[in-house]
Amino acid sequence: MGSPRLPSRKAWRLAILLKPAGMFRKLLGDDRGAISVASALSLAAVIGIAALSVEFGHALLQRSDNQRVADLAAYGGALVYNNSRSNAAKGAAGNIAALNGLTSGNATVVADIVASPRGNGKLAMRVTVTTSLPMYLARVLTSSTLLPVAATAYAEIEPNIASQSTSTALLVQ
Amino acid sequence: MFGAAARAVARSISAWGNSGAAAVEFALFVPFFMLVIAGTFNLWYLTYTGSKLTAAVSAGSLYALNNATLSSTSPSALQSNIETIVADTNGPSWAVSTVNVNNGDGTHCYCPTGGPGSWNWGAAVACGDPCASGGVAGQFVTIMASRTLSPLFPNFGLTYSGTISRSALVETK
Numbered sequence: 001m002g003s004p005r006l007p008s009r010k011a012w013r014l015a016i017l018l019k020p021a022g023m024f025r026k027l028l029g030d031d032r033g034a035i036s037v038a039s040a041l042s043l044a045a046v047i048g049i050a051a052l053s054v055e056f057g058h059a060l061l062q063r064s065d066n067q068r069v070a071d072l073a074a075y076g077g078a079l080v081y082n083n084s085r086s087n088a089a090k091g092a093a094g095n096i097a098a099l100n101g102l103t104s105g106n107a108t109v110v111a112d113i114v115a116s117p118r119g120n121g122k123l124a125m126r127v128t129v130t131t132s133l134p135m136y137l138a139r140v141l142t143s144s145t146l147l148p149v150a151a152t153a154y155a156e157i158e159p160n161i162a163s164q165s166t167s168t169a170l171l172v173q
Numbered sequence: 174m175f176g177a178a179a180r181a182v183a184r185s186i187s188a189w190g191n192s193g194a195a196a197v198e199f200a201l202f203v204p205f206f207m208l209v210i211a212g213t214f215n216l217w218y219l220t221y222t223g224s225k226l227t228a229a230v231s232a233g234s235l236y237a238l239n240n241a242t243l244s245s246t247s248p249s250a251l252q253s254n255i256e257t258i259v260a261d262t263n264g265p266s267w268a269v270s271t272v273n274v275n276n277g278d279g280t281h282c283y284c285p286t287g288g289p290g291s292w293n294w295g296a297a298v299a300c301g302d303p304c305a306s307g308g309v310a311g312q313f314v315t316i317m318a319s320r321t322l323s324p325l326f327p328n329f330g331l332t333y334s335g336t337i338s339r340s341a342l343v344e345t346k
Contacts, residue, residue: 064227064231068230071238072238072341072343075238080308091309092344094308096342101289
């Protein structure tokens, strides 16, 4: 009896090539830890859905608040512009936003005199209010840490308002 | 003696096998599950009530904008109408509302300062004068609304329980 014969180099190569396939077959036949794998895979989806419902829901509420303040600021700014015809109206719009709780510390308020979006040749006071909400859960979906929430309002400026005794500005949108 | 008793208990548990395991797991899980459900309901109710209160204040604000001239001609009527709108928008006497039309002064203008719910009217000034805090002196209406919140599951103490409030400052002239 001689010593056992060593496998040839070719046989070794074949065994190495087939090893991953064998491991994969073994993995497919093994159901241990299945719940852990399913949980890990579904966790991102669950947190993502929670982020949509909680954080984006909060953002929708914030947008309605921002819209309310933008409406009030645009209308107030339009009133001031009717009386003064000056850029003081922009400051007045920002002041009304601040009086309604949106200061430079927690929001960005941009007021401007633009053409009315109704296309009737009149001017309008446009106010855009932007706040940023922190995101926690949504970080599984995006790398951003803040969610900007913006609302814009236009208040049309009525010409020759000094001679009118009724409405002094018109909230357009 | 104790060793025999312990062996008897171990034999007894061993004889049960897996039966009842689901019931035990369910019993352990139910309190946690109920906490999550109650917290979700309370959070939703807080958000829902806040949203309705915001809508009521917005309705009052829009009425003030559309009837701005009343702040000079009939401030008491404007105050009464806005209070009714805010209180009844979501049902009879749903909210408690307090409206102040230009500090009860239909003649002069003011430069209010402060923030939501804690405005300071200051002294009466000439309409159109620049305000020290920014903006231009005008006539304003302040609207404050509140509602007592009763959580659906108060015993859990998961969310705020008490009075929630919203407020707005509207420029009418």
